[in-house]
Amino acid sequence: MGIDIRKIDEIIERYDKSEESLLAILQDFQHTFRYVPEEGMKRVSEVLGVPESKIYGVGTFYKALSLKPVGRHTCKVCTGTACHLKGAHTLTDIIGKELGVEPGGTTKDGRFTLQTVNCVGACALAPVVMVDDEDYYEGSSPQDVLKNLRKYK
Amino acid sequence: MVNRKLQSVAALESYRAKIAESQKNEYPVIYVCGGTPCLAKGSSAVAEAFKKEIESQGLACKIELRHKVTGCQGFCSKGPVVSFGNDIVYLEVKPEHVPEIIEKTVKNGQVIESLGYKDPQTKKRSASFQGIPFYAHQKGMILKGLREIDPFEIDDYIARGGYASLAKAFSIDPDKIIDMITESGLRGRGGGGFPAGTKWRSCRAIDSEVRYVLCNGDEGDPGAFMDRSIMEGNPHAVIEGMIVGAWAVGAHHGYAYIRDEYPLAVKVMKKAVEDATAMGLLGKNILGTGFDFDIKITRGGGAFVCGESSALMRSIEGKVGEPRAKYIRSVEKGLYDLPTVLNNVETWANVPLIINNGPQWYRETGTEGSPGTKVFSLAGKAVNTGLVEVPMGTTIRELVEKVGGGIRSGRMFKAVQTGGPSGGCIPESLADLPIDFDSLSKAGSMMGSGGIIVMDEATCMVDVAKYFISFLAEESCGKCTPCRDGLPRMKQILTDITEGRGKEGDIELLEELCDVLSYGALCGLGSSAPNPVLSTIKYFREEYEAHIRDRRCPAGVCRNLVTFHIDADACTGCTLCAKQCPQACITGERKKAHVIDQSRCIKCGVCRDVCKFDAVRVE
Amino acid sequence: MEKITIKINGKDIEAVKDQSVLEVARENGFAIPALCFHPEIETRAGSCRVCLVEVSQNGRTRLVTSCNYPVRKGLEVRTDTDLVRRIRKGVVELLLSRTPDSPVIQKLARENGIEKSRFFVDEGEHYRNRCIACSLCTQVCEEVVGVSAISMLDRGRDKAPGTPYLKPSQVCIGCGACAYACPTDAISMIDEGEVRKIWGREFKMVTCSVCGKPYIPEAQVDWIVKTTGKDRSFFDKCPDHR
Numbered sequence A: 001m002g003i004d005i006r007k008i009d010e011i012i013e014r015y016d017k018s019e020e021s022l023l024a025i026l027q028d029f030q031h032t033f034r035y036v037p038e039e040g041m042k043r044v045s046e047v048l049g050v051p052e053s054k055i056y057g058v059g060t061f062y063k064a065l066s067l068k069p070v071g072r073h074t075c076k077v078c079t080g081t082a083c084h085l086k087g088a089h090t091l092t093d094i095i096g097k098e099l100g101v102e103p104g105g106t107t108k109d110g111r112f113t114l115q116t117v118n119c120v121g122a123c124a125l126a127p128v129v130m131v132d133d134e135d136y137y138e139g140s141s142p143q144d145v146l147k148n149l150r151k152y153k
Numbered sequence B: 001m002v003n004r005k006l007q008s009v010a011a012l013e014s015y016r017a018k019i020a021e022s023q024k025n026e027y028p029v030i031y032v033c034g035g036t037p038c039l040a041k042g043s044s045a046v047a048e049a050f051k052k053e054i055e056s057q058g059l060a061c062k063i064e065l066r067h068k069v070t071g072c073q074g075f076c077s078k079g080p081v082v083s084f085g086n087d088i089v090y091l092e093v094k095p096e097h098v099p100e101i102i103e104k105t106v107k108n109g110q111v112i113e114s115l116g117y118k119d120p121q122t123k124k125r126s127a128s129f130q131g132i133p134f135y136a137h138q139k140g141m142i143l144k145g146l147r148e149i150d151p152f153e154i155d156d157y158i159a160r161g162g163y164a165s166l167a168k169a170f171s172i173d174p175d176k177i178i179d180m181i182t183e184s185g186l187r188g189r190g191g192g193g194f195p196a197g198t199k200w201r202s203c204r205a206i207d208s209e210v211r212y213v214l215c216n217g218d219e220g221d222p223g224a225f226m227d228r229s230i231m232e233g234n235p236h237a238v239i240e241g242m243i244v245g246a247w248a249v250g251a252h253h254g255y256a257y258i259r260d261e262y263p264l265a266v267k268v269m270k271k272a273v274e275d276a277t278a279m280g281l282l283g284k285n286i287l288g289t290g291f292d293f294d295i296k297i298t299r300g301g302g303a304f305v306c307g308e309s310s311a312l313m314r315s316i317e318g319k320v321g322e323p324r325a326k327y328i329r330s331v332e333k334g335l336y337d338l339p340t341v342l343n344n345v346e347t348w349a350n351v352p353l354i355i356n357n358g359p360q361w362y363r364e365t366g367t368e369g370s371p372g373t374k375v376f377s378l379a380g381k382a383v384n385t386g387l388v389e390v391p392m393g394t395t396i397r398e399l400v401e402k403v404g405g406g407i408r409s410g411r412m413f414k415a416v417q418t419g420g421p422s423g424g425c426i427p428e429s430l431a432d433l434p435i436d437f438d439s440l441s442k443a444g445s446m447m448g449s450g451g452i453i454v455m456d457e458a459t460c461m462v463d464v465a466k467y468f469i470s471f472l473a474e475e476s477c478g479k480c481t482p483c484r485d486g487l488p489r490m491k492q493i494l495t496d497i498t499e500g501r502g503k504e505g506d507i508e509l510l511e512e513l514c515d516v517l518s519y520g521a522l523c524g525l526g527s528s529a530p531n532p533v534l535s536t537i538k539y540f541r542e543e544y545e546a547h548i549r550d551r552r553c554p555a556g557v558c559r560n561l562v563t564f565h566i567d568a569d570a571c572t573g574c575t576l577c578a579k580q581c582p583q584a585c586i587t588g589e590r591k592k593a594h595v596i597d598q599s600r601c602i603k604c605g606v607c608r609d610v611c612k613f614d615a616v617r618v619e
Numbered sequence C: 001m002e003k004i005t006i007k008i009n010g011k012d013i014e015a016v017k018d019q020s021v022l023e024v025a026r027e028n029g030f031a032i033p034a035l036c037f038h039p040e041i042e043t044r045a046g047s048c049r050v051c052l053v054e055v056s057q058n059g060r061t062r063l064v065t066s067c068n069y070p071v072r073k074g075l076e077v078r079t080d081t082d083l084v085r086r087i088r089k090g091v092v093e094l095l096l097s098r099t100p101d102s103p104v105i106q107k108l109a110r111e112n113g114i115e116k117s118r119f120f121v122d123e124g125e126h127y128r129n130r131c132i133a134c135s136l137c138t139q140v141c142e143e144v145v146g147v148s149a150i151s152m153l154d155r156g157r158d159k160a161p162g163t164p165y166l167k168p169s170q171v172c173i174g175c176g177a178c179a180y181a182c183p184t185d186a187i188s189m190i191d192e193g194e195v196r197k198i199w200g201r202e203f204k205m206v207t208c209s210v211c212g213k214p215y216i217p218e219a220q221v222d223w224i225v226k227t228t229g230k231d232r233s234f235f236d237k238c239p240d241h242r
């Protein structure tokens, strides 16, 4: 996969050259490339002077970071407490069946990555489905959610 | 950008007077809620409609009007919420209501009762904060700002008395400030309820050039969103508190650690820090006093354990968020091994109130041991859910029945869960317990950060315990044996019970593991993990036994132990369930009783949830 | 160095302030099991939790890990109370479920009166094998060797040490210090003729010019020469023949 090294450097440039910036840089990689590429971690290691082993350790520890590319859209089903009580797990199963993936997986065409997350702060809508961290859907009628998901190309 | 730096305390006051004056000339302000749930329910379209209507009517010249987008107004379950400065509040507002609102309320000051709250019992409508039980039983010390302030406008905050506590604080000796905080009895709102004054004092006492002040905005509790709402709705209150804290302990650098899943909170807080810096309220030589203090925003990485203090500090340092043994406390050796004060978002937001009004005033609210108010995110099976603030000492029953309006669809109130994964379940029989740090701990739960989940008879307590343990097993950092290897085993036992493979002795085995975690785990995640299990065993043991001995789930939740069928007498043939069933295994003609094909039913419970006639039964 | 007196199991013991309880206890003949403790490593992660003891100070009694609990004046330590035994036994039973094939853990289990774990057992799961995730190996590599070739990866029950990207590390010098430090012998290091295999990489060994035994990886020699300025010829002979 071709990752533009200039983009990597641009991101690193935004931050102080200290270990403290590590997590923020990796998160920016995640937002820009939809994953944290190996090339990026290597480069960060050179620039910040932090051993690659530590960077990789951080990369595997935090859930906000993914070492494999995620889909064009992310569909996050909230499985927080309020959502759980209102059937979030069933909803996850139903969406997973529609998309043909397990939570954490990405559809073959790269359109969607399905994830489960904890409370997204919209419990009043429980169970909540959040697409691309922007659009929130009330999940009490699963069929309506599926209809909405079909809008994303 | 013009230099807006305020050079002195006096400059702040004259600036405040100036904006207050300019805002006074304005006409009624329409507050459109911009919290996440309201946005999801279409509040931006409502705000847009207001803007259009105001423009098209040319109101701008006659009555000068603004509409404002605020933080969460609390009543999320009835969003979009629109309110006016004069006690009027409308719920579930749609764009088509806008012309009427402009005509009646804005131009003529009339109240449109039909847009108010309908009491489910009396069917009476009310469109006033005082007339709506959800609001009437609250006390909005912290949340008031969220309803009135545009979080992106520092002027809005300053006009309402913002940053006034700095003027006062800078004229008081830091030790005296700490005395004030101690006298106020302020306790940490992040869960533990540790006295803030004591923490600040110990930090100040350590001899060190550098100290840090941190804000914990990680809010990892999977059923809570108060800190999010505060950061999104009134960020300057948090920043102001942190500046006072920094002055008191002698710190010049601060960090706010904010959960990555809250992009809006990050954005709002970043903007607030920039604005405060531009105005000379943060940075070098604050208000010309010679005091320096800056705040950096760190985004969390999606790990519950990073809410734990030592893990949070490692995470700010750019490391893996693993906790450390705290035999030496973090006020002594915290961030970069230097003295550090860490407080929760809501704790910080309380600080300006105490400085402005004095500790005695603060103690007038709440209880002796837990003064002040507490913000909760009320969620679950209550009629009204959302963000609420009540004085400490309010009973669970008052919160659930008055503010929450009781249980949805007339079911029975069974329990509340407080404190998230570190807390426990408190049964209805103890609902008259006052909500404060000590009473909740005594009952085997804890205050936690403030998630309150209301549970009804259709909530299975074994399932709840399994839910929290699974959550914690996923979130365990993996450093220490009891938590890393104990939680997956507890999860397995609980799964076996809920799936009909429970054995005699399982409850005792769980209790044994709980002990190993409480005593043996390295950090609070592991050592408080037993709470959800022990509290449900303590109060709902018979439910565990029903699963194990009779292979029965009394609440009708555990899929392997129940069957769904439709009561032909109650079914009106509305077809709703058939439309929503993911298996399409419900058949029946319109207006005739429907039937479930048991061989294909996956027991998801959707039909039961959507049925308006309570015709779907589970056994 | 401030000398203080503490009590262990009722006996007065002299100690140096801030020494760990474990070290003081062991110096004075009290047996406390420990897995993630290594005298040469400063980071005391306190992860295995088998070294638990009960301490009382300022009227407060609690269980702590002795390997990283600093001794202070007036401290009272009990190494063998019912609570200590019960919780330690629980911890060891969990370790036995995690690494049932480890002889070290099996022995510790027997010593704590455990025949067999009552919980489900992780059997030969992926790369972690007999690893109890104590992180000693990564600390040795970082703090003692100074290379940081490996780190602890993942979280929760998947936590285990590994190289970046799970590929052979470019910076590892094949010294094997990690494998020697591992309390459960979980790191595979195989010396075959002139080749050492560790962490998925093969290292060519230097042979002793006297006995002809391959005894140190070339990469390690390079590293020592680079960091200490020692003369390369020093490594012509193995330590036995220098």
Ligand SMILES: Cc1cc2nc3c(=O)[nH]c(=O)nc-3n(C[C@H](O)[C@H](O)[C@H](O)COP(=O)(O)O)c2cc1C
Pocket: B187, B188, B189, B190, B191, B192, B193, B194, B216, B217, B218, B219, B220, B221, B304, B305, B306, B307, B308, B309, B310, B342, B343, B344, B345, B347, B348, B449, B523, B524, B525
């Ligand atoms: C596993 C774990 C998670 C925690 N999560 C949070 C959190 O999300 N927010 C928070 O404010 N405190 C959290 N805490 C409590 C913090 O460690 C700390 O006590 C608190 O932030 C101190 O601030 P306070 O005294 O103002 O409450 C957590 C503690 C543990 C053990």
Ligand code: SF4
Pocket: B305, B322, B323, B475, B476, B477, B478, B479, B480, B481, B483, B484, B521, B522, B523, B524, B525, B526, B527
């Ligand atoms: S208790 Fe859990 S989260 Fe805390 S250090 Fe141990 S493994 Fe990590």
Ligand code: SF4
Pocket: B564, B580, B581, B582, B583, B584, B585, B586, B596, B600, B601, B602, B603, B604, B605, B606, B607, B608
């Ligand atoms: S429980 Fe779910 S699958 Fe079964 S009939 Fe009802 S809606 Fe359909």
Ligand code: SF4
Pocket: C140, C141, C145, C147, C148, C149, C150, C171, C172, C173, C174, C175, C176, C177, C178, C179, C198, C199
């Ligand atoms: S063999 Fe490699 S990984 Fe192990 S201690 Fe030596 S350099 Fe580090």
Ligand code: SF4
Pocket: C130, C131, C132, C133, C134, C135, C136, C137, C138, C160, C161, C178, C181, C182, C183, C184, C185, C186, C187
């Ligand atoms: S390989 Fe050995 S030293 Fe390294 S973490 Fe595992 S048990 Fe500890």
Ligand code: FES
Pocket: A078, A079, A080, A081, A082, A083, A084, A118, A119, A120, A121, A122, A123, A124, A126, A127, A128, B222, B223, B224
């Ligand atoms: S639990 Fe799902 S949004 Fe809060």
Ligand code: FES
Pocket: B033, B034, B035, B036, B037, B038, B039, B071, B072, B073, B074, B075, B076, B077, B079, B080, B081, B386, B387
């Ligand atoms: S988001 Fe509007 S009331 Fe909560």
Ligand code: FES
Pocket: C033, C034, C035, C036, C037, C045, C046, C047, C048, C049, C050, C051, C052, C065, C066, C067, C068
């Ligand atoms: S030896 Fe002390 S915790 Fe491992």
